Amino acid sequence: MRTSSRLSLVIGLAVAAASVAGPAPAQAAPCNGYVGLTFDDGPSNAHTPALLNALRQNGLRATMFNEGQYAAAYPAQVRAQTAAGMWVGNHSYTHPHLTQLGQSQVDSEISRTQQAIASAGGGTPRLFRPPYGETNQTVQAVASRYGLRQIIWDVDSQDWNGASVDAIVQANGRLTNGQIILMHEWPANTLAAIPRIAQTLAGRGLCAGMISPQTGRAVAPN
Incomplete structure (x- = not known):
């Protein structure tokens, strides 16, 4: 084969390969808003690892509202939460009303949880979620004393009440910029919903942010 023919063949193959490969992938769409994904009642050896894995695989970050008793029992899972890029909040020590x-009992519930999470390697929480979303002036005053911002929620996924995967995904689909959703780390349907939650948010230009x-x-996120 003559040199000119060989060169023409090489160029032709290169052009064909480029056309098959197609254009370079587009950059990820910018965030048009941020929502707060929250998971209560952890950590645990039974549920935390799978939840963190699902969140990481789907590019999501969330705030984990931990009970102090579980943070003390499963410190490695608290460290795993922070290592996975999650934020850790205070959800009381024993989840009482x-x-x-x-006041002294409320103080004990909140202060012991601050200590348990910090001792486990989760840092000092700056966010507090009262169990059941129940609060009053005493609870708010004690939380403020420990530098905690009280966080309730805008949307309840109802995962604690047996909500289906579809219902949990749809609840996340109602979030708007700045809003927060209540979920829990233990329902199987919540874990199963994570990939679709990520797709739903991305489809609306929303990203999982910090509170x-x-x-x-x-x-x-910072």
Whole structure:
């Protein structure tokens, strides 16, 4: 084969390969807003590893509202949460109805959880979620004393009440910029919903953000 023919063949093959490969992939779409994904009642050896794995695989970050008793029992899982890029919040020590307790008891529930999470390697929480979303002036005052911002939620996924995977995904689909959703780490349907939650948010230009201790709203991660 003559040199000119060989060169023409090489160029032709290169052009054909480029056309098959197609254009370079587009950059990820920018975030048009941020939402706060939250998971209560952890950590545990039974549920935390699978949840963290699912969140990581789907590019999601979340706030984990841990009970102090479980943070003390499973410190390795607290460290795994932070290592996976999650934020750790205070969800009381034993998950009582805080509004039925006296100030000293509320103080114990909150302070012991701060200590348990910090001792486990989760840092010092700046966010607090009262169990059942029940609060009053006493609970708020004690939380403030420990530098905690009280976080309730805008949307309840109802995963604690047996909600289906579809229902959990649809609940996440109702979130708007800055809003927060309540989920839990133990329901199997919540774990199964994670990939579709990621798809639903991405389809609406929303990203999983951090919850600001200043405003209590979801914002871009630091």
